[in-house]
Amino acid sequence: MQIIIHRGTRxxxxTCVEVVSGKTRILLDFGMPLGDGRGGEFDERALEGKPTKELIAKGILYPIQGLYRDDAPQIDAILISHSHKDHYGFLKFAHSDVPVYASAGAQKLIDVLNVFIRKEDRLQLPKSTVTVQDRKAFDIGGLSITPYLVDHSAFDAMSFLIVEESSDQSLFYSGDFRAAGWKSKLFDRFVAKPPKDLDCLLMEGTMMEREGGKYPTEQDVYARTTEILKDMTGKVAFACCSGQNIDRIVSFYKAARKAGAVLVIDPYMACVLNAIKSPKTHIPQMDWENVRVFIANYYGHGDVYVSKIADSAYKNLLPDLAHAKIKPVDFAGLDQKALVLMRTSMIPALEKIPGIRGSKMIYSQWKGYLDKGSADALKFKAFLNKNEMDLEHVHTSGHATVDKLKIFAEALNPACLVPIHTEHAGRYQEMFSRVKMLKDGETFDLASAREQK
Ligand SMILES: [Zn+2]
Ligand SMILES: [Zn+2]
Known part of the structure; x- marks a missing residue:
């Protein structure tokens, strides 16, 4: 079995990894880069209308035969680890006959996003997309694949174990993971009984040079937010977070409930939460007792998110949205305190809430986004300054800290460990054993890994 990391070694x-076993070829993730390689953000719009040949020549896409729309399909499967764009964002360039495999949660989150984004950016997963489940093995060609549900800031995220049946060679792709969320038990369960005799581990290292921060777990985010809500003298606090970070929304829901406050989400979040609603998982919904949905007149044309929902397959949510509605003026009459989850795009409507001057703002994403000085960050800071808000960073990472990475690598004890999804591959050698550094596009044969051990 050979692997080629097309992108992600540095x-x-x-992330995009090709696995080759005889005639079988599969991809692990087909993500869009986050950066442009010059310190800026990757510009998705610059790709529009460009032929794949040109994008391959520019080094944006990879020379993978039988993958793209304008090619005869030869790739047997694309396995998507989770619903973050840096792992699935290039799927739209793949031939629609190439089978896609993803968890039910990942499929739903990719799909619901289409309601809210530009037509050009939408991604329709093929109807034939195969749903993968925790520890339910399946075969593709001569490969046996076992997904493992992991704790990550994306809901229903997976790692993959891949075994070549003819040689018994094995590869484990960690995807993105952590041991700090509401599903941290998954990590403990995995390292207590990991797959045996592993030849190669592809392990993410987002946090190699990043501090764990003041709040190591979601439990800590929940506890601090509860304190903030209890201690504040004003009526309204805000929290800036991703509408797709389900663990974080759960933390805020719990904090609001504990503090006797209402949690205010917006129609986009309400729709996302509804998309992954299931009797098995206890995920907050807009019809829960202390949850309201913020609906406002944005630019004199009503609520921008509600109108998108009205034009979509989710339009049956309109009565529930209306029922849970809280308008900016309604905050004045609230008996309870409120925690409003927000994004920069909601600022024009948030400013209509009476008496927000001096209120608390919880920034609940990686602090690096704020420091980068993007247009979004500047708008956010201007909103804070104008309303003299009190900013506090309360966040925990979606990625494993170095101590957890060590526990993970030691448990799996692979014949070789390959750095991926990291800006500090060079540091792996100091911290882990039998590290094999690869370059983007380099072919690595797993047979050589076994010889090393
Ligand atoms: Zn991720
Ligand atoms: Zn990622």
């Missing part, structure tokens, strides 16, 4: 995001 960067976070844009």
């Amino acid at each position: 960067e976070i995001g844009g």
Whole structure:
């Protein structure tokens, strides 16, 4: 079995790994890069209308035969580890006859995003997409594949164990993971009984040079937010977070409930939460008792998110949205305190909430986004300054800290460990044993890994 990391040996995001076993060829993730390689953000719009040949020549896409729309399909499967764009964002360039495999949660989150984004950016997963489940093995050609559900800031994220049946060679692809969320038990369960005799581990290292921070777990985010809500003298606090980070929304829901406050989500979040609603998982919904949905008149044309929902397959949610509605003026009459989850795009409507001057703002994403000085970050900071808000960073990472990575690598004890999804591959050698550094595009034969051990 051979592997080629087309992208990801030296960067976070844009992950794409090809696995070759005889005539069988599969991809692990087909992500869009996060950065442009010059310190800026990757510009998705610059790809529009460009032929794949040109994008391959520019080094944006990879020379993978039988993958792209304008090619005869020869790739047997694309396995998507989770619903973050840096792992699935290039799927739209793949031939629609190439089978895609992803968890039910990942499929739903990729799909619901289409309601809210530009037509050009939408991604329709093929109807034939295969749903993968935790520890339910399946075969593709001569490969046996076992997904493992992992704790990550993306809901229903997977790692993959891949075994070549003819040689018994094995590869484990960690995807993105952590041991700090509401599903941290998954990590403990995995390292207590990991797959045996592993030849190669592809392990993410987002946090190799990043501090764990003040709040190591979601439990800590929940506890601090509860304190903030209890201690504040004003009525409204805000939290800036991703509408797709389900663990974080759960933390905020729990904090609001504990503090006797209402949690205010927006129609986009309400729709996302509804998309992954299931009797098995206890995920907050807009019809829960202390949850409201913020609906406002944005630019004199009503609520921008509600109108998108009205034009989509989710339009049956409109009565529930109306029922849970809280308008900016309604905050004045609230008996309870409120925690409003927000994004920069909601600022024009948030400013209509009476008495927000001096209120608390929880920034609940990686602090690096704020420091980068993007247009979004500047708008956010201007909103804070204008309303004299009190900013506090309360966040925990979606990625494993170095101590957890060590536990993980030691448990799997692979014949070789290959750095991926990291900006600090060079540091792996100091921290882990039997590290094999690869370059993007280099072919590595797993037979040589076994010889090393
Ligand atoms: Zn990632
Ligand atoms: Zn991720």
